[in-house]
Amino acid sequence: MPRYDFRCRSCGATFELSRPMAQANDPAVCPQGHQDTVKLLSTVAVTGAAAGGAPQQAPGGGGGGCCGGGCCG
Numbered sequence: 001m002p003r004y005d006f007r008c009r010s011c012g013a014t015f016e017l018s019r020p021m022a023q024a025n026d027p028a029v030c031p032q033g034h035q036d037t038v039k040l041l042s043t044v045a046v047t048g049a050a051a052g053g054a055p056q057q058a059p060g061g062g063g064g065g066c067c068g069g070g071c072c073g
């Protein structure tokens with residue numbers, strides 16, 4: 001069951017609830033009893049280095065031809 005983070009706008013507390021996805025957008029009640037809460041962005045799928053995973057390739061790099069090593073003058 002996924003977890004969702006909420007923030008209470010009444011007291012500023014953040015709390016976490018486990019609930020079915022079907023109820024993801026249901027209103028949550030603060031542990032202090034406040035009902036003025038907002039759902040925070042889920043962090044379920046974010047693990048470590050999410051950006052820049054692919055190595056950069058230099059444009060027009062040597063293809064392994066003989067001229068790359070200066071062997072053909």
Ligand SMILES: [Zn+2]
Nearest residue numbers: 008011030034
């Ligand atoms: Zn509260």
